[in-house]
Amino acid sequence: MGPPSTEPPLLPMFDIIDPANRNDVVLVGKRLWDDHALGYVRDCNWLQHFENAADPYHLVVLHEMISGDQFKSVLTLGNWPAIWFDRTKLGMKYNLVRKLPNGLILERHSECIVPNIVLVANVHQRGQQPIWREKATEVTWCVPVDNETVCGLSVIAWPKGADGKPDPKWKPGTDTISDIRPGQLRDRPFEDKQRKPDDMEAQEGQRRIARHALENLGTSDMGIALLRQTLRKAMLDVQEGREPQNLIRDPEQNRALETSCWNTVMTPEQFEQVKQTLPAEVVRRQAAPELQTT
Ligand SMILES: [Fe+2]
Secondary structure, three states, X not given: OOOXXXXXXXXXXXXXXXXXXXXXXXXXXXXXXXXXXXXXXXXXXXXXXXXXXXXXXXXXXXXXXXXXXXXXXXXXXXOXXXXXXXXXXXXXXXXXXXXXXXXXXXXXXEEEEOOOEEEOOOOOOOOOOOEEEEEOOEEEEEEEEEOOEEEEEEEEEEEEOOOOOEOOOOOOOOOOOOOOOHHHOOOOOHHHHHHOOOHHHHHHOOOOOOOHHHOOOOHHHHHHHHHHHHHHHHHHHHHOOOOOOOOOOOHHHOOOEOOOOEEEEEOHHHHHHHHHHOOHHHHHHHHOHHHHOO
């Protein structure tokens, strides 16, 4: 929030929620999604929740290999994906490319925006037909309640119905209130939580405040490391008297800030056209899909 003497910064107007950029939506504020999923008040430090969106490996390891398919969508449908990470204008993102069982190819990104915002693309997407850049539909803040508790607050770009009000038939991309995964329930038997852990167990199971000194980060944790580097830079900026990244005070600068979070589902022909923009390793793995079997 900055020193008390300074004015609070503006609510950042990301491209997916900027009313000047989107006249097809109504902005709806929500604690996502009541007592489930991203809106859950979790009994752990906020960073453990924030890091979720920088870790696509857990989609396969936690939500598929350990606990059985917990999404039944492009997140868990298919083979082992190619994964890599990039910085973005606002923070960092993961990149995930995988061949789907129907032969189409998924390109997916989630973005972590400094200091505590996550963008997650539609988790219900099943990849049945090609779709180009299906962007995230909500902006979610991982809000620390205290050092050992976090909750999620979201601004949702909700499509307008015929009456100009939020369309009741539409379902947000990360909605889990109308499609609750069993693992999102807090009151599960202990054995069930142990045998089929979900995000809650993965995040809270690190202790109330995870001890980073006990970790042995590997190559699959490069996203976590990149996110922590990005946060450390912002903290250093504050410590040394500079404004941290993404702090906006000028309304002229606060317009349709470019986000980098979406699902794209491509045909193999479309993939041929975009593959020169991807790292060589990704292209090699797509050419040899037998290497991707989980
Ligand atoms: Fe998860």
